[in-house]
Amino acid sequence: MARWEPNARERLERAALELFVERGYDTTTAAEIAERAGLAKSSFFRHFSDKREVLFGGQDVLNRLFADAITAAPAEATPIEALGAGLEALAAVFNAERHGWARQRQAIVTSHDDLRERELLKMAALTGSMADALRERGVPDPAASLAAELGCLALRNAYTRWVDPSNNQGFATLARQSLHDLKTATTALT
Amino acid sequence: MARWEPNARERLERAALELFVERGYDTTTAAEIAERAGLAKSSFFRHFSDKREVLFGGQDVLNRLFADAITAAPAEATPIEALGAGLEALAAVFNAERHGWARQRQAIVTSHDDLRERELLKMAALTGSMADALRERGVPDPAASLAAELGCLALRNAYTRWVDPSNNQGFATLARQSLHDLKTATTALT
The missing domain is CATH 1.10.10.60 (Homeodomain-like)
Structure with missing residues (x-):
């Protein structure tokens, strides 16, 4: 035993x-x-x-934080607003105390293909959780899948900026900015 | 030797x-x-x-076909229209002759986590090529990254439907439909 x-x-x-x-x-x-x-x-x-x-120990916690916040968003919130609530919830783990750890970890992940593969698998699982949480709010497909991809891109953009050595802004601020930029960008697509 | x-x-x-x-x-x-x-x-x-x-031997060909078609799209084409040209170019390889092979291959990839990881790495490379080709057309970030994610989602949706045993439509038709559905869905996000 x-x-x-x-x-x-x-x-x-x-x-x-x-x-x-x-x-x-x-x-x-x-x-x-x-x-x-x-x-x-x-x-x-x-x-x-x-x-x-x-290097991916906290992934289940992330997925749950994100999905729970999407579920808890007000009924009248748009899909993007619900994703915003999910992203801000992650600031509870992407906090100042974990900043040094996250920087070191990300440098290792980025420089190894097998770790990048594993990260992509984790991101795909997170995107799947987001899409499920949006479907439960009544968002139809393919809007739910598309919104989840947009949310994942906002997360990756915000996280990349957060771990950048020159950054001194908190994760929640960066996440709000990333999501806002992507929301604006959707109008430029068509 | x-x-x-x-x-x-x-x-x-x-x-x-x-x-x-x-x-x-x-x-x-x-x-x-x-x-x-x-x-x-x-x-x-x-x-x-x-x-x-x-199981991923043709990936470089796919990336090049897709990026070249985006580059060759008319200057006045929107990002989504350029992606549409890229998707239709893939019909040259996702053709009737390769249908049986693609179905068998996809069933194996989907049922093994290590192959799904590798596929995600290949999809990330394809998304990167699409985003680069869009940037070269003057599409700014984050619109280029977002459009590439949308293009990748359209490709995955069309490919999933194409390899489905009950499907008898060609890849180009399915790709056009997937892209159209996603374009419509973008308006429902905000």
Whole structure:
């Protein structure tokens, strides 16, 4: 039976990022991550299906925050307004305390194709959750899918600006700006 | 020095799909694919970086067809009209002759997470090519990125309908319909 390991997931996530920064992502093994976290190698694979997953630990929380905020938006809100509520809800996790961590993590993800693939899979799942939440509000297809793609693009644009070393604005401000710019851009398409 | 191997890529692609259908994707090895194609195992890795790539062989052709058609669209065409030209250009490869192959391939890709990841990476590259081609036409950001996401969604919707066993319409017709539906949907967003 597995021992009780307090905060094992968080310890593994922190140890992994430290080692990826120190030694590089490619050469760091799951066993080394577990060792740095003071845990057995088997602990790693109890918490993460592969080495990539350790950088995507909070994804379920993100998906839920986003979808719940869309669901909770006022009935009269347009799809874009509901997405705005979803994006602002993410500021609860994309906060000042997590800024340094997010910058380091993003630099690693961006420079490895296999991590970019995993990120795209996570983004596709998030886009799917957004579209489902919009459909439950009565938004028909393909408007629900299109709005979800627009919401995902707003999130990616805001997140890219948030983790940029020169940025000193909060995520909520950047998200509102990104969504506003995309809303304006829709009129230029046709 | 490598022997001259006529149509090695195409032979490997055909052999791979046959084996994936017969024995399953997970259990088929690169060596078995090469053997079925009448080639040495080393041939496989001269043509494809890993087993997944053998199902994405035509991606560069797709990206070029799409981007070239966007570039060649009349100067007065809107971004959506230029995307329409790109989508119709794909009918040259998504044709009746390739229909059976595309159906088998898509069933395998959809049922394996690692293949879905690779497909998302390819779609991201295609979306990037579309956005670049639109920027070269003078479409500013974020309208270029948004239009490219819309174009990618139209492609996915049309392709999903095209490979559906009950479908008997050509790709160009389905693409026009998908793009038209999405164009209409943009007005419902705000």
